[in-house]
Amino acid sequence: MNDSDTDARAAAGRNGSVDRPSQAAKGSAGGRAPGERPIRHGLVLFLTCLALGAVVSAMASLNVALPSLARETHASQMQLSWVIDAYSLAFAALLLPAGALGDRFGRKRALLAGLVIFATGSLLAMFTTDAHQLIALRALLGAGAALVMPATLSTITSTFPAAQRTRAVSVWTAVAGASAVLGLLVTGSLLEQWSWRSAFLLNMVLAVVAAVGTLLFVPESAEPDQPRLDVVGALITVAGLLALVYSVIEAPTRGWSDPLTIGGIVVGFVVLAGFVAWELRREHPLLDPRLFRTNPRFAAGSLSITLQFFAFFGFIFVVMQYLQLVRGDSALVAAVSALPMAGAMVPVTRLTPKLIEKTGKVAAPWIAGLLLIAVAMGVLSQLRQDSSYGLIVGGLIPLGAGIGLAMTPATTEITDALPRALQNVGSAMNDLSRELGGALGIAVLGSLLNAGYRGNLDLPDNLPPQAAAAAHASVAGAVVIGGPVAQSARAAFCDGLEQALLAGVGVALLAALLVGLLLRGTKPQPPEGAEDMTAGESERLGRAVTEPLVRGTR
Known part of the structure; x- marks a missing residue:
């Protein structure tokens, strides 16, 4: 069975099973009360995907705006890490309780609340000039995103009848995959005309349109008998x-x-x-730790995704700054420069399920993908001030291919290792692993970058104290000073980049080792209920979970 049986069954698991849709789905199939407005499924799908696109694009878009942001707000390298990581940290920490709130009290309510929080935070961020305020507002956006993301998918699976649900989930995942890349490109284009504030303008416009449409056209659905929130x-x-x-x-x-x-x-x-x-x-825990001890496939998938996104999000944070501050690329050129990674990732992602089905081996492509990620990070760690774009492409292509190879089996194993009754747990763990890995990756690799930069920065003795403080705070501050200070800062940044990405190599190798150990002696088993699916359903579902990983160039 392929990947996205995972997301469709996992999200459907929020409603108890694939065969027990919520009242909204029953109404859509012809059981509406007299006078009740018919559900316009195409419009519901568009609006939920628009909301999803807003929160996913926000994960990536600000990375390309960091140099502009640092120059205008005088943010230090440490503060830049916080600006990016505050979003991921709040997102990861609140994802499980936010999803439970939506299921219990209403998914439309949760979606609207999240969009209002997201739009309000974006509006306020557009007018702030202080890095500390911006960090707090990014955390606020992350809290809104935690309400939005699970509500979008569960709204689709609880609203659409079974015959349309698979296709709707596939559209949802395609949007999750494309919106990160689009967010980078659109923000890069806006930065050609305006400042880093354009990233928040994009957030706000998408959220406001999605909120108005949700209020008017998206039906409410809930499971009020869900256990109380922990x-x-x-x-x-x-x-x-x-x-x-x-x-x-x-x-x-x-x-x-x-x-x-x-x-x-x-x-x-x-x-x-x-x-x-x-x-x-707890009788009804947010996440049952016993699953990791009793189910090695579930543990391997969760751990692998966490460590993959640890390396990947840290890479995005580091390399987007390198492209602009060291190479001197514009924001748009930097965003376009990352496209070879997506170009390798997408076809490999689509071919991996067929490779696994043909060979019957899950561990081999999975571990090979993790090793490719390690190779790619090693190549990219050698970037210097005068490195050619060919070296960058030489790292981006194996990175994209490695993610495509590793993400598919990792995501599949998280949910295929669980019975149908626990598919909601698999869906939640899949999302949590991505966000948690990203938050920790940005923190650790960003910290190593900053330590390497500060430790290797060589400044002239006669530099005024104010200028020296600005150069020590961030490479963007040093570049503004220019001359030998900027040259030294770029060299020091490359030293920090090497230190950070070599740590990424270690993380990818650790992931490969742990996956091999956890999968040793285990045999893939079809999940409970898989026999009920037709071959066509399995093929259509096979793409639904692999696509969201492209959002990481989120």
Whole structure:
């Protein structure tokens, strides 16, 4: 069975099973109450995908605007990490409770609330001039996105009749895949005419249009008999992730051996361990930790996706700055420069399910993909001020191919390893792994980049203190000064880039090793209910989960 049986069955699992649609879906099939407005499925699909596109494009679009943002707000390299990571961190920490809130109290309500929060935060961000305010507003956007993303998919699966659901989910995933790349390109184009604020203008316009349309045309659906939300578990998760990410991002400034850095990291891990202990005691946990111990395929898929996106999101954060601040490319050229990665990723992603089906081997392409990611990161770690674009392409193509090879089996294993009754858990874990990996990847690789930059920056002794402080804060500040200061800063940035991407190599190799160990001796088994699917359904569903990974160039 291919990948996106995963998303269709997983989202349908929120409603209990594929065969038990919500009241909205029943109404759409002809069971409407007298006088009830008929559901316009095409319009519902358009609006939910528009909302999805808004939150997915926001994951990538600001990366291409970082140099402009740093120049205008005087943000330090550490603050740039926070500007990007605040969104991913809030998104990851709130994703599970936000999805549960939507299921229990109404998916339309959750979608509208998320879009309003997202649009309001974007509007405020357009007018801020302070990096700290921008970080807080990006976290607000992440909270809105956590409400939006699960509500879009569950609205589709609870509204569409079974005959149309597979195709609708495929459209949803295609939009999730394309919107990140489009977000980069559109923002890059807007930056040719305006500043980094254009990224938030794009967010706001998409969110407002989606919110108005949702209010008018999207039906409400809910599962009020869902268990009560585990508020304590959600708060523990937020506290643990915040302590961990904060300590890592602040480490280059305070020092890795500083007691506050070490203490914060220890506190983060202890609090997250407390989350595991808490969830083990809950009758209805947000996430049951026992699944990782009893189901090695589920554990391998979750761990692999987390580590893949750790490396990948960190790569995007580092390389987009390299293209503009070291090579001197415009924002649009930098966005276009990443297209070879997507060009390799898309065909490999589509061919991988057929390769697995033909050979009957899941582990081989999976591990090969992770090794390709490691090779690509190693190649890209050698980028210098005078490197040719050929070297960049030489890293981007194996990176895209590696992600395409590894993501398909990893995503499939998360849900195929679970029975139908737990497909909602598989869907949630798939999304959580991506966002958590991204948040940690930006924090760790961004921190290593900053440490390498600050440690290797060689400034003239006669440089005024104010200029020296600006150069130490970020490479963008040094480039504005120009001359030998800019030259030294670009060289130091490349040293930091090498340090960060070599860490990405290690993470990809660790992922390959752990996947091999976890899958050793296991045999793929069709998930419960898979025998009910036709070959045509399996083929159509086979693309639905693999596409969202393209959003990472989100």
